[in-house]
Amino acid sequence: MLNEERRPCIYCGKVRTFSNEHVFPAGLGGDDHRFLLRDLVCAVCNTETFSPLELRFSRSSPAALGRIFLQPTGRGRGKKASIPTIDTRETTVLTENFGAVEAEVTATGTPTILMQFVFDGAEGVGVTGDASIDTADFLAHIESVLTADRPLIVQKLTSEGRKQYLVSELRWNGERLVHASQEVMEKPPKLCVWRELLERGPNGEPNRRPTLFRRRAGQLVLRAPADADVLAMLTRARKAVPIVRGRPVTMTPIENPVVALSMSLHPNDYARVLAKIGVNLVAHSFGEDYVRHHAFKAVKRAILTGDRPPQLIDNSTPTDPFHGVPADRHVAMVHFQKGRAGRFHVALSIRLYGGRTTWLLLADRAIRPPALEAILVVDYTTHHIEEFNNTTQFVMAYPPSPPIEYTRQVTADRYPRLPPVSG
Ligand SMILES: [Zn+2]
Known part of the structure; x- marks a missing residue:
């Protein structure tokens, strides 16, 4: 809505159009419409800063692993629900043949x-892929790209944060693909081969074979070492299509596959996203006036800019208050501790995907809060959020299970050894 009252955004302090902000990120399972900050966060903070930050967090952070293994749906509900994905630099599975x-x-x-051609030695081309993928469709795609009038190879360039694309045009000289021309473009062409690098291992040799594969999203990618003869490889692929088509391949499923993932992480993202959940929860539970207090200025700045984010402290102890919450729920708790001169420390304890509980400081000179705790339990499977306003309510709903050592001790005390019976 248009900000007619001239109230500023709680994060950047500017008067701009507001947009709804999820108290708990929708992509992490918090898409519960009862938990939205309305008319508090501006559209600029929301879409230009928070959206890309949360996207990176949910696809390339330690939380991304929890998300891909445990969370069945991303944002949205029913048929519109998205499927969680992960951004890796490389994902590979070990096969016997290749x-x-x-x-x-x-x-x-x-x-x-993925469906792919594997370049084996100087001449050979192997084919592999999951049994569920349509081989004919993959071959037709390669053919349409490589038998085009001017087949295109595209390489991503990043200069000063701006994305550009180096597009090489090829042509068929009757025997093989040869280079025709090259130009830098602002937008990539639709039908092309994306060129990506196959990194070298510690011994200087690539640790696997070059491949021409198709991503599930549809892109055709040639991954080969920097000095590889790309034209020769694509020529081999073009010649291999009719041969593979005439000789159906059966894919044998691999039992207990070994999967290797490599990911680029942005270390600050983690603290920024957690801190934002904390500040949002403060706004939701203690009100607009409370969250606007200048004690929260530093943490908001860190969330917006990534500069000096709060330090994360591992708070998993045998008496972790979140012990009683099952692993299919996230838990976040804002709590207060009396500091000096009537001021309060405000901290967030948070546990995602049943992992370890992390603690971080949101503010250390906050004014007296309207209540002492606020707790959210997020069922990330159903996107349902529960709210508790004090720990008693929370502990009644999720009684902590005592740690094993404690149980042993109590059991031993309760059943003391009988003195030896003399006969
Ligand atoms: Zn803003």
Whole structure:
């Protein structure tokens, strides 16, 4: 809505159009419409800063692994629900015939070997892929790209944060593909081969074979070392299509596949996203006036800019208050501690995907809060959020299970050894 009252955004302090902000990120399972901050967060903070931050967090952070294995749906509900995905630099599965080959990991952590040509030695071309993928469709795609009038190879360039694309045009000289021309473009062409690098291992040799594969999202990618003869490889692929088509391949499923993932992480994202959940929860539970207090200025700045984010402290102890909450729920708790001169420390304890509980400081000179605790329990499977306003309510709903050592001790005390009976 248009900000007619001239109230500023609680994060950036600017008067701008507001947009709804999820108290708990929708992509992490918090898409519960009862938990929205309305008319508090501006559309600029929301879409330009928070959305890309949360997207990176949910697809390439330690939480991304929890998400891909445990969370069945992303944002949205029913048929519109998205399926969680993960952004990796490389995902491979080990095969008997070709060694490591291109794969993707999808919801519930299931690996799928992508349809691909594997370049073996100087001449050979092998083919592999998941049994569920349509081979004919893959071959038709390669053919349409490589037999085009001017087949295109595209390489992503990033200069000063701006994305550009180096597009090389090829042509068929009757025997093989040869280079025709090259230009830098602002937008990539639709039908092309994406060129990506196959990194070298510690001994300087690539640790697997080059491949031409198709991502589930549809892109055709050639992954080969930087000095590889790309034109020769694509020529081999073009010639291999009719041969493979005439000789159907049966894919044997791999039992207990070995999957390797490599990911680029942005270390600050983790603290920023957790801190934002904390500040949102403060706004939701203690009100607009409370969250606007200048004690929260530093943490908001850190969330917006990534500069000096709050330090994360591992708070998993045998007496972790979240022990009683099952692993299929996230838990977040804002709590207060009396500091000096009547001021309060405000901290967030949070546990995602049943992992370890993390603690971080949101503010240390806050004014007296209207209540001492606020707790959210997020069922990330159903996107249902429960709210508790004090720990008594919370502990009644999720009684902590005592740690094993404690149980042993109590049991031993309760059944003391009988003195030896003399006969
Ligand atoms: Zn803002």
